[in-house]
Amino acid sequence: MSELQSQYAKRYKSRKFINYIMITIMLLSTLLALIPLFSILTHIGISGIKALNLQFITNLPAPVGEPGGGMGNALVGTLVLVSLAALMGIPVGVLTAIYLSEYQQVGLFPSTVRFVADSLLGIPSIVVGIFVYLIIVLPMKSFSALAGGVALGIMLIPIVIRGTEGMLKMVPDSLREAALALGMRKWRVIVSIVLPTAIKGIITTIMLGIARVAGETAPLLLTAFGNHFWSTKLDQPIGALPLQIFNYAISPFDEWHNQAWAGSLLLILVVLILSIIARLATRGNKLN
Amino acid sequence: MEKVIQVNDVKAWYGSLQTLKGISLEISKNRVTAIIGPSGCGKSTFIRCLNRMHEVVPGAKVEGKILINKTDIYSTQVDPVEIRRRIGMVFQKPNPFPTMTIYNNVASGLKLNGVNNKKVLGEAVEKSLRRAALWDEVKDRLNHSGMSLSGGQQQRLCIARALAVEPDILLMDEPASALDPISTLRIEELVQELKQQYTIVIVTHNMQQAARISDYTAFFLNGEIIEYDITENIFTKPKDKRTEDYITGRFG
Numbered sequence: 001m002s003e004l005q006s007q008y009a010k011r012y013k014s015r016k017f018i019n020y021i022m023i024t025i026m027l028l029s030t031l032l033a034l035i036p037l038f039s040i041l042t043h044i045g046i047s048g049i050k051a052l053n054l055q056f057i058t059n060l061p062a063p064v065g066e067p068g069g070g071m072g073n074a075l076v077g078t079l080v081l082v083s084l085a086a087l088m089g090i091p092v093g094v095l096t097a098i099y100l101s102e103y104q105q106v107g108l109f110p111s112t113v114r115f116v117a118d119s120l121l122g123i124p125s126i127v128v129g130i131f132v133y134l135i136i137v138l139p140m141k142s143f144s145a146l147a148g149g150v151a152l153g154i155m156l157i158p159i160v161i162r163g164t165e166g167m168l169k170m171v172p173d174s175l176r177e178a179a180l181a182l183g184m185r186k187w188r189v190i191v192s193i194v195l196p197t198a199i200k201g202i203i204t205t206i207m208l209g210i211a212r213v214a215g216e217t218a219p220l221l222l223t224a225f226g227n228h229f230w231s232t233k234l235d236q237p238i239g240a241l242p243l244q245i246f247n248y249a250i251s252p253f254d255e256w257h258n259q260a261w262a263g264s265l266l267l268i269l270v271v272l273i274l275s276i277i278a279r280l281a282t283r284g285n286k287l288n
Numbered sequence: 289m290e291k292v293i294q295v296n297d298v299k300a301w302y303g304s305l306q307t308l309k310g311i312s313l314e315i316s317k318n319r320v321t322a323i324i325g326p327s328g329c330g331k332s333t334f335i336r337c338l339n340r341m342h343e344v345v346p347g348a349k350v351e352g353k354i355l356i357n358k359t360d361i362y363s364t365q366v367d368p369v370e371i372r373r374r375i376g377m378v379f380q381k382p383n384p385f386p387t388m389t390i391y392n393n394v395a396s397g398l399k400l401n402g403v404n405n406k407k408v409l410g411e412a413v414e415k416s417l418r419r420a421a422l423w424d425e426v427k428d429r430l431n432h433s434g435m436s437l438s439g440g441q442q443q444r445l446c447i448a449r450a451l452a453v454e455p456d457i458l459l460m461d462e463p464a465s466a467l468d469p470i471s472t473l474r475i476e477e478l479v480q481e482l483k484q485q486y487t488i489v490i491v492t493h494n495m496q497q498a499a500r501i502s503d504y505t506a507f508f509l510n511g512e513i514i515e516y517d518i519t520e521n522i523f524t525k526p527k528d529k530r531t532e533d534y535i536t537g538r539f540g
Contacts, residue, residue: 106346175386182397182400182453184400192400193387
């Protein structure tokens with residue numbers, strides 16, 4: 001054995017040892033990250049399932065002491081608010097991302113847009129609430145579903161822009177060139193080649209964004225305000241699951257605390273169902 | 289010999305970097321013309337100028353005159369999309385559309401330009417796949433993803449896709465450089481057959497390949513054309529010292 005080889009042999013043992021230690025640390029970190037996630041989910045599941053039943057989903061809130069109260073109004077409210085946010089955030093976000101990725105990648109304007117979107121991502125959500133309060137609630141002289149939807153929409157836009165742009169950038173240029181060289185017009189290339197290739201990632205991004213805003217409470221305090229009765233009117237205050245969870249959780253009644261847990265479970269289920277529907281809807285589009 | 293492509297003093301830039309410094313040459317109908325030269329000499333830029341693909345890169349610029357079938361393709365009245373429909377292009381790396389089946393990959397150029405007649409499409413797909421010598425291998429699985437094919441098959445699929453829009457000129461940018469020797473051989477045989485119907489311009493790094501398959505060869509160096517002649521002359525009695533140095537492997 002040459003001197004170099006014996007040196008390698010000596011080091012092999014310690015290298016193997018360090019390798020073992022590092023992999024153990026990574027595994028421990030992974031477990032550490034899983035503990036809070038897993039315990040939140042099981043805790044909400046166990047605490048929420050007790051009060052979660054059909055009545056809870058279909059009924060209005062009942063006064064303390066009366067049985068059979070539910071969060072039906074808040075569930076409908078959340079669906080209305082999220083739909084409004086999606087109606088505003090998805091088209092604006094996706095079209096902006098297409099502009100940034102396919103039409104104007106470099107320059108002062110696109111980098112300003114990216115910078116603003118990134119800043120908006122980090123803005124405290126209550127600030128968005130105050131802003132919408134100023135531009136919609138004060139002029140309309142009323143809290144409203146519209147204001148809540150706009151607040152959530154404003155939060156959704158930057159998530160969709162940055163996520164979708166990232167997904168579009170992952171589509172290799174070679175596909176765009178192949179399509180252009182076949183004599184396709186640019187909009188055709190985007191609609192028929194680039195978007196279908198990136199659609200799974202874009203849907204995932206949008207669903208993560210929807211899940212994020214569906215759980216927001218702070219921007220709704222000053223906009224949607226909450227409503228203990230059925231309402232789908234856009235110019236009236238509207239209930240929302242996070243608002244009702246908040247109100248019930250800070251109340252002094254055990255019964256309401258249980259309902260707050262059930263509301264949390266319901267919120268998680270809503271987000272989960274939305275994601276599954278979106279996945280199923282795009283399943284036909286992927287081949288590999 | 290009819291000249292389908294006439295190139296006159298073409299200059300091209302990427303941003304401030306000039307990659308073509310005045311190229312002039314004429315390309316004959318139904319012949320294979322090879323473009324050889326070391327990396328960065330402007331071979332790819334040159335053929336991308338022939339179907340107006342150079343300009344799709346941000347900051348790219350072209351000057352000069354290119355006539356294809358006597359039409360000035362850089363005239364302001366000409367729609368670049370129309371030019372690209374008449375000139376097929378095959379790229380270095382096979383690039384089938386990943387979301388499409390084999391059938392739809394071949395039909396894509398027609399479909400996405402508005403052809404919807406199933407019979408017309410079906411016939412065009414079969415004809416193109418036969419011409420690309422791929423039909424027998426894929427005829428029973430036209431509904432599989434294009435990505436399920438091997439690299440060599442994928443490249444022939446891309447050739448079929450380019451042929452389906454019925455171009456009369458085929459540009460090939462190192463079409464075999466990412467393939468194994470057997471697939472390369474198949475592509476070379478294919479080029480020989482295709483020249484009956486198409487005018488082919490092929491960029492290649494591989495000098496043996498140029499010698500095997502082309503009728504004419506142009507040697508490019510630093511964005512200039514050093515020598516352009518019948519392939520046999522280029523490889524047996526080059527007139528320029530630099531051509532001789534390159535083909536004998538003394539540089540590049």
